[in-house]
Amino acid sequence: MTPFPQRSYRRRFFFFCSFYLILAVSQIFAGVGKPAFTEKIHGIGNVDPVLQYVANNSLREHPVLTKLRLRTLEDQWSTMMVASDQAQLMANLIRLINATKAIEIGMYTGYNALNMALAMPESGRVIACEIESTYIDIAKPFFKEAGVENKIDVRHQIAMKTLDELIAAGEAGTFDFVFIDADKFNYDRYYEKSLELIRKGGIIAIDNVLWNGKVVNPAPGDLTSQGLDALNKKLHKDQRIELSMLTVGDGLTIAIKR
Numbered sequence: 001m002t003p004f005p006q007r008s009y010r011r012r013f014f015f016f017c018s019f020y021l022i023l024a025v026s027q028i029f030a031g032v033g034k035p036a037f038t039e040k041i042h043g044i045g046n047v048d049p050v051l052q053y054v055a056n057n058s059l060r061e062h063p064v065l066t067k068l069r070l071r072t073l074e075d076q077w078s079t080m081m082v083a084s085d086q087a088q089l090m091a092n093l094i095r096l097i098n099a100t101k102a103i104e105i106g107m108y109t110g111y112n113a114l115n116m117a118l119a120m121p122e123s124g125r126v127i128a129c130e131i132e133s134t135y136i137d138i139a140k141p142f143f144k145e146a147g148v149e150n151k152i153d154v155r156h157q158i159a160m161k162t163l164d165e166l167i168a169a170g171e172a173g174t175f176d177f178v179f180i181d182a183d184k185f186n187y188d189r190y191y192e193k194s195l196e197l198i199r200k201g202g203i204i205a206i207d208n209v210l211w212n213g214k215v216v217n218p219a220p221g222d223l224t225s226q227g228l229d230a231l232n233k234k235l236h237k238d239q240r241i242e243l244s245m246l247t248v249g250d251g252l253t254i255a256i257k258r
Contacts, residue, residue: 065114
């Protein structure tokens, strides 16, 4: 029997591992307890006991991530923070594909930017897009405390400008991972720019794709839910990617560039 070429073998191995990792996570959250999109594991309130079980028996949160999560919970908009279990899944995907270049569109207080930087080697680089200086000021001391401030390049401007600058600088097709978690109005534009910036086999992770369930038959005046629903339907038909939509957190789409 003729052996597979090494490149073909690596590609098959990658998709095999990715498929079973994503399948395992989705099975945890499918059909058990409350719908997963009603809650996040943030460590506040009455968490669904199944989600709490998942946290108790799988979450391995770096001490500085814990400190940053607790600091973020003091903010009035703390529900914007990515769920801890979701962040850990993305960190494991970063490790799985040996990612060294990532973009976060919508950093907030930096929980997931820090999470991604910690999952990367010393040469890793995270471009973190954030427009609110208050949140940048919260994030940076934690980046320093964790010893990864050299890995995180915070861009204090609108995300589209940063993405356009990266493309103009010749970095299209060079990034391994992109996480989209900013203003929903521009999600489609962020996705298209991310697809241009990501390499083949790279991953685009999109947050809030279930929007607390409102994407199911969106109300006539609910433009955010309508936009997310339209994007979900677009990605389902998009032959440029492999696709999984998970019910972790508020819904997470994993798109792998073909």
